[in-house]
Amino acid sequence: MDEFDIKLLNALQEDGRLTNNDLADKIGLSASQCSRRRAALEESGVIESYRAVLAAEAVGLDVLVFIQVGLATHSPDSSQDFVKLISGIEEVQEAYSLTGDADYLVKMAVPDLKTLSRIISEVFLPHRSIAHVHSYVVLDRVKQTTRLPLRYLSEANKTPAVRKGAIRRG
Numbered sequence: 319m320d321e322f323d324i325k326l327l328n329a330l331q332e333d334g335r336l337t338n339n340d341l342a343d344k345i346g347l348s349a350s351q352c353s354r355r356r357a358a359l360e361e362s363g364v365i366e367s368y369r370a371v372l373a374a375e376a377v378g379l380d381v382l383v384f385i386q387v388g389l390a391t392h393s394p395d396s397s398q399d400f401v402k403l404i405s406g407i408e409e410v411q412e413a414y415s416l417t418g419d420a421d422y423l424v425k426m427a428v429p430d431l432k433t434l435s436r437i438i439s440e441v442f443l444p445h446r447s448i449a450h451v452h453s454y455v456v457l458d459r460v461k462q463t464t465r466l467p468l469r470y471l472s473e474a475n476k477t478p479a480v481r482k483g484a485i486r487r488g
Contacts (some may be wrong), residue, residue, distance in 0.1 A: 319364075322347055324471050326355055327364070331465045334368045371464070379427040382456040383434055386420035387442070390449040397421075399447040409437060420452070431455070 325345040329336055336344070341352040359365045374382065389396045397415075404410045404424060412425040428434045434453070442451050 384454045385424045386452040387422040388450045396447045
C-alpha cells in the first residue's frame, strides 16, 4: 500500500460516495487509476462495504446504551448461546467479547427507557447463558466516528529504525 492508496482511503472515509473523477481531483491521479486502486482495495478486503449512516434520533432511537454482560458459565456452549441470542435482537448494533470483569460489551439503540427495561428484563436476564448485566445509558455522544487512523499504514511502509524514530518524535 502506497501514499496514493492511503490518500484514496482517507478521502473515501470522509465521503464514500466520491466518484473516481472526484477522487482523482483529491489525490492527484487519473480517474482510471483511482478506479483500479479502489477495485483492488475492495477485492483485497481493505474496503469492506459502503453504506448510509443514519441519525438514530431522526428515526426515533433516542436512547443509546452499553450493556456489560457476565456469562453464567465460561464454556463454548454458553458463549454460542449468548451470540445466538444477540444476533436475533435488532436493537443490538455492536457486541464485543472482552477481557476483564465483563465477558461481553453490547451497544444498543432503543426508542426509550421502557423498551430498554423490557429487553433487559425479558430477554437478557432470563436467558440461561447470562449471569448478570450492567447497563450504561449514554447522556451525550462526545465523539462518534467510523474513521480508522491510517497514519500507521505510512509508518508500516518505513523501515523499523525510521518507524522507531518517528514514534519517539511524535
